[in-house]
Amino acid sequence: xxxxxxxxxxxxxxxxxxxxxxxxxxxxxxxxxxxxxxxxxxxxxxxxxxxxxxxxxxxxxxxxxxxxxxxxxxxxxxxxxxxxxxxxxxxxxxxxxxxxxxxxxxxxxxxxxxxxxxxxxxxxxxxxxxxxxxxxxxxxxxxxxxxxxxxxxxxxxxxxxxxxxxxxxxxxxxxxxxxxxxxxxxxxxxxxxxxxxxxxxxxxxxxxxxxxxxxxxxxxxxxxxxxxxxxxxxxxxxxxxxxxxxxxxxxxxxxxxxxxxxxxxxxxxxxxxxxxxxxxxxxxxxxxxxxxxxxxxxxxxxxxxxxxxxxxxxxxxxxxxxxxxxxxxxxxxxxxxxxxxxxxxxxxxxxxxxxxxxxxxxxxxxxxxxxxxxxxxxxxxxxxxxxxxxxxxxxxxxxxxxxxxxxxxxxxxxxxxxxxxxxxxxxxxxxxxxxxxxxxxxxxxxxxxxxxxxxxxxxxxxxxxxxxxxxxxxxxxxxxxxxxxxxxxxx
Amino acid sequence: xxxxxxxxxxxxxxxxxxxxxxxxxxxxxxxxxxxxxxxxxxxxxxxxxxxxxxxxxxxxxxxxxxxxxxxxxxxxxxxxxxxxxxxxxxxxxxxxxxxxxxxxxxxxxxxxxxxxxxxxxxxxxxxxxxxxxxxxxxxxxxxxxxxxxxxxxxxxxxxxxxxxxxxxxxxxxxxxxxxxxxxxxxxxxxxxxxxxxxxxxxxxxxxxxxxxxxxxxxxxxxxxxxxxxxxxxxxxxxxxxxxxxxxxxxxxxxxxxxxxxxxxxxxxxxxxxxxxxxxxxxxxxxxxxxxxxxxxxxxxxxxxxxxxxxxxxxxxxxxxxxxxxxxxxxxxxxxxxxxxxxxxxxxxxxxxxxxxxxxxxxxxxxxxxxxxxxxxxxxxxxxxxxxxxxxxxxxxxxxxxxxxxxxxxxxxxxxxxxxxxxxxxxxxxxxxxxxxxxxxxxxxxxxxxxxxxxxxxxxxxxxxxxxxxxxxxxxxxxxxxxxxxxxxxxxxx
Numbered sequence: 001x002x003x004x005x006x007x008x009x010x011x012x013x014x015x016x017x018x019x020x021x022x023x024x025x026x027x028x029x030x031x032x033x034x035x036x037x038x039x040x041x042x043x044x045x046x047x048x049x050x051x052x053x054x055x056x057x058x059x060x061x062x063x064x065x066x067x068x069x070x071x072x073x074x075x076x077x078x079x080x081x082x083x084x085x086x087x088x089x090x091x092x093x094x095x096x097x098x099x100x101x102x103x104x105x106x107x108x109x110x111x112x113x114x115x116x117x118x119x120x121x122x123x124x125x126x127x128x129x130x131x132x133x134x135x136x137x138x139x140x141x142x143x144x145x146x147x148x149x150x151x152x153x154x155x156x157x158x159x160x161x162x163x164x165x166x167x168x169x170x171x172x173x174x175x176x177x178x179x180x181x182x183x184x185x186x187x188x189x190x191x192x193x194x195x196x197x198x199x200x201x202x203x204x205x206x207x208x209x210x211x212x213x214x215x216x217x218x219x220x221x222x223x224x225x226x227x228x229x230x231x232x233x234x235x236x237x238x239x240x241x242x243x244x245x246x247x248x249x250x251x252x253x254x255x256x257x258x259x260x261x262x263x264x265x266x267x268x269x270x271x272x273x274x275x276x277x278x279x280x281x282x283x284x285x286x287x288x289x290x291x292x293x294x295x296x297x298x299x300x301x302x303x304x305x306x307x308x309x310x311x312x313x314x315x316x317x318x319x320x321x322x323x324x325x326x327x328x329x330x331x332x333x334x335x336x337x338x339x340x341x342x343x344x345x346x347x348x349x350x351x352x353x354x355x356x357x358x359x360x361x362x363x364x365x366x367x368x369x370x371x372x373x374x375x376x377x378x379x380x381x382x383x384x385x386x387x388x389x390x391x392x393x394x395x396x397x398x399x400x401x402x403x404x405x406x407x408x409x410x411x412x413x414x415x416x417x418x419x420x421x422x423x424x425x426x427x428x429x430x431x432x433x434x435x436x437x438x439x440x441x442x443x444x445x446x447x448x449x450x451x452x453x454x455x456x457x458x459x460x461x462x463x464x465x466x467x468x469x470x471x472x473x474x475x476x477x478x479x480x481x482x483x484x485x486x487x488x489x490x491x
Numbered sequence: 492x493x494x495x496x497x498x499x500x501x502x503x504x505x506x507x508x509x510x511x512x513x514x515x516x517x518x519x520x521x522x523x524x525x526x527x528x529x530x531x532x533x534x535x536x537x538x539x540x541x542x543x544x545x546x547x548x549x550x551x552x553x554x555x556x557x558x559x560x561x562x563x564x565x566x567x568x569x570x571x572x573x574x575x576x577x578x579x580x581x582x583x584x585x586x587x588x589x590x591x592x593x594x595x596x597x598x599x600x601x602x603x604x605x606x607x608x609x610x611x612x613x614x615x616x617x618x619x620x621x622x623x624x625x626x627x628x629x630x631x632x633x634x635x636x637x638x639x640x641x642x643x644x645x646x647x648x649x650x651x652x653x654x655x656x657x658x659x660x661x662x663x664x665x666x667x668x669x670x671x672x673x674x675x676x677x678x679x680x681x682x683x684x685x686x687x688x689x690x691x692x693x694x695x696x697x698x699x700x701x702x703x704x705x706x707x708x709x710x711x712x713x714x715x716x717x718x719x720x721x722x723x724x725x726x727x728x729x730x731x732x733x734x735x736x737x738x739x740x741x742x743x744x745x746x747x748x749x750x751x752x753x754x755x756x757x758x759x760x761x762x763x764x765x766x767x768x769x770x771x772x773x774x775x776x777x778x779x780x781x782x783x784x785x786x787x788x789x790x791x792x793x794x795x796x797x798x799x800x801x802x803x804x805x806x807x808x809x810x811x812x813x814x815x816x817x818x819x820x821x822x823x824x825x826x827x828x829x830x831x832x833x834x835x836x837x838x839x840x841x842x843x844x845x846x847x848x849x850x851x852x853x854x855x856x857x858x859x860x861x862x863x864x865x866x867x868x869x870x871x872x873x874x875x876x877x878x879x880x881x882x883x884x885x886x887x888x889x890x891x892x893x894x895x896x897x898x899x900x901x902x903x904x905x906x907x908x909x910x911x912x913x914x915x916x917x918x919x920x921x922x923x924x925x926x927x928x929x930x931x932x933x934x935x936x937x938x939x940x941x942x943x944x945x946x947x948x949x950x951x952x953x954x955x956x957x958x959x960x961x962x963x964x965x966x967x968x969x970x971x972x973x974x975x976x977x978x979x980x981x982x983x984x
Contacts, residue, residue: 064888064973066980067895106861106937128891132882139881142930146938154938158930165926169919173912176895180902
């Protein structure tokens with residue numbers, strides 16, 4: 001029941017925030033923080049109580065028996081890191097939007113509706129229920145971006161929604177095909193996982209399911225919603241998008257597509273790896289070419305999600321452990337990067353355009369150092385979680401995938417170094433700006449130090465990444481344990 | 492003849508008829524000098540009392556307090572009426588929705604013929620009740636004509652607007668031709684079956700004549716249900732008719748029409764018999780989804796947009812109808828009900844807006860509605876998202892059930908054209924398109940900061956209750972659809 005509390009708290013919080021008057025934004029943010037903390041607390045309790053490696057805290061209720069649908073929730077070592085990252089990012093999201101006063105009640109109503117949907121997906125053990133939560137998460141994203149977003153927000157919001165909805169349409173077809181092929185009249189994932197679907201069916205349905213979910217994971221060539229959506233979104237929403245929503249897609253790929261269709265996965269795994277490598281390289285190169293700081297981070301997300309897909313494509317314990325850990329790691333660091341760029345830096349410089357930024361190192365050294373540490377963590381600096389996860393993924397890839405794919409992925413890591421260092425240089429150390437000198441008419445720059453909520457948010461997320469970077473076994477034991485059960489069917 | 496059996500069976504309808512004449516009589520007799528608003532109020536109250544009485548009687552019939560003697564009724568009406576648990580409940584749904592239309596109609600009256608307006612609404616409701624309970628070819632046709640004629644007249648009832656008369660004439664012409672087609676088809680069907688009641692008739696194999704008969708029947712019903720390519724009347728009529736009347740055309744007559752379609756397809760329920768009809772149904776389904784969804788993209792007028800959405804949704808319903816299984820029929824019926832509730836709600840909100848503006852509302856007129864009328868905005872959010880098929884609202888379960896039933900009919904797939912996977916894929920693709928225009932409405936309502944010109948006249952108590960009930964139904968049937976689905980599966984098919 002504790003796990004399900006995450007969902008209940010979030011939806012309840014959404015309701016409470018939505019019903020509060022908009023003028024009470026100073027109280028609303030405390031309610032929001034409390035809601036997010038309750039969710040994180042519940043997720044943390046799950047982590048402490050989890051013994052592994054099987055499914056725990058399973059709740060089963062009949063729901064729509066005439067369609068074979070039941071309400072089943074539970075979690076295992078694969079869902080656990082994702083529950084944690086959702087909790088962490090939702091708390092940090094509130095902290096980094098601390099000063100929001102415009103329609104704050106509605107903002108947090110949509111915000112927690114989205115978070116509730118995300119928790120729900122990670123907890124669903126019934127395919128129909130998973131799909132319901134997956135779809136519930138779509139509409140709040142639209143409003144979060146379209147109402148509180150930046151430039152081109154309506155376009156970006158609509159694009160994101162169209163892509164997600166299109167992806168879920170593919171998933172729905174695959175879902176129904178599997179349901180009827182199994183002949184068991186149930187959407188229970190644990191039951192469906194034991195069914196041996198025919199090879200032909202697996203080979204057809206796997207790409208439907210995988211692509212359907214991978215669209216939301218930002219898989220090339222369906223990634224274009226991601227940089228645009230992230231950039232147009234308000235900080236808290238882009239933190240959620242990069243931190244958790246993209247993981248919804250990757251989680252679906254892993255849990256549903258690979259989990260239900262092992263033979264299909266084996267047939268298509270090389271293609272998954274190829275697309276993953278394209279993601280890594282393309283994302284990194286595109287990031288190198290961006291002028292807008294948020295787009296840099298957006299494309300870096302695409303690149304990092306490539307590692308998740310590559311890890312899934314290895315179909316190997318080490319690689320997939322790396323994939324799940326990378327979901328956690330990028331969730332934390334990606335969200336933090338968006339927070340740094342979207343709130344911490346932007347509210348001070350009033351611009352996100354790199355050619356207008358320069359010498360920030362002198363003007364706000366504290367923030368600059370924090371950003372550099374975060375960027376290095378994202379790059380894969382040892383000691384942070386990103387290093388461990390990408391290492392696991394590459395080790396796994398070395399075991400099962402062709403050498404050239406691993407080498408290309410390695411080149412991708414170099415490209416990551418390139419854009420990270422180049423953009424750090426441009427923003428913080430470059431002597432003079434190429435643009436009009438830091439003021440583009442959106443207000444005077446103001447280089448004040450970080451506020452308390454910002455500090456708290458940074459500490460929370462960076463601390464989580466550091467903790468897992470130093471003690472990866474805290475998560476990898478559970479992840480690998482559950483994945484072992486998961487991978488038994490592959491042999 | 493056993494009049495007692497007929498009397499018990501038709502007691503609910505009797506309530507409606509009495510209310511209808513009472514509304515006319517009171518309006519003509521006592522309220523000659525009264526204001527339009529008072530007259531509308533009185534007529535709506537009388538109609539409401541009649542429908543509530545009818546619903547209570549239906550409740551007694553369902554629970555057994557006023558048991559209908561099925562055998563006596565069959566003897567007395569020669570099998571024209573089939574009043575079982577399923578059809579009675581469906582009639583109840585229609586009467587309930589009709590009851591919810593009345594307060595909307597009473598809000599603003601655009602015509603001096605106040606009591607006629609309500610009498611026609613009641614008459615249409617009555618006809619729909621007969622449509623869903625009749626299993627006799629001629630009886631069903633007469634009921635359908637009762638509905639159609641009432642709706643033509645309702646469309647024309649706005650004397651101030653030229654388009655109203657034009658749309659009514661268009662509706663009447665199209666509808667008349669459709670009725671002729673339908674009657675022609677029915678006559679062929681009668682010729683083959685040799686009987687007018689179709690409850691028991693099952694053809695093992697469809698002779699060529701039956702195929703021709705169904706061709707005509709489908710053309711006729713296609714008009715009534717606004718299926719492409721017979722949809723041309725719908726946008727004009729929806730736009731020009733008084734909004735509550737348009738709401739009733741979109742919701743009530745859709746449920747009744749789908750019920751009639753499913754009943755008429757009964758004799759060809761076997762695969763050997765319906766294989767010749769399936770291509771036509773498939774064509775209509777795909778065309779409706781395409782025309783409806785693509786047409787809706789360009790609409791600025793909300794009622795017109797809802798008309799195109801009605802065309803598209805009729806197409807979705809056919810996706811389950813072509814499955815020709817019990818689950819398919821149940822899914823089609825469930826979706827028709829769910830769709831009717833959501834669209835009625837959407838029309839209700841639009842109706843309030845039209846009244847406030849004094850003209851037909853455009854999408855832009857909803858700008859900033861979250862600020863000025865948060866309650867209505869929230870209701871509109873629920874209705875529109877249900878139409879778009881977003882969980883946890885009823886429309887999502889409805890659509891899922893449609894696709895579920897369609898694929899269940901032939902889940903094995905050897906080749907892409909096997910089974911109905913491709914049709915479901917088409918439907919899903921178009922539902923992505925649909926999300927675009929539904930979100931366009933919601934964008935105006937929630938995203939825009941500036942507000943349109945609007946007097947914020949209050950919605951009124953009874954209309955608010957009606958909208959609230961519709962919204963709650965939409966949420967409830969989405970969160971917990973099992974009772975309704977189970978009921979339809981157990982008693983209707």
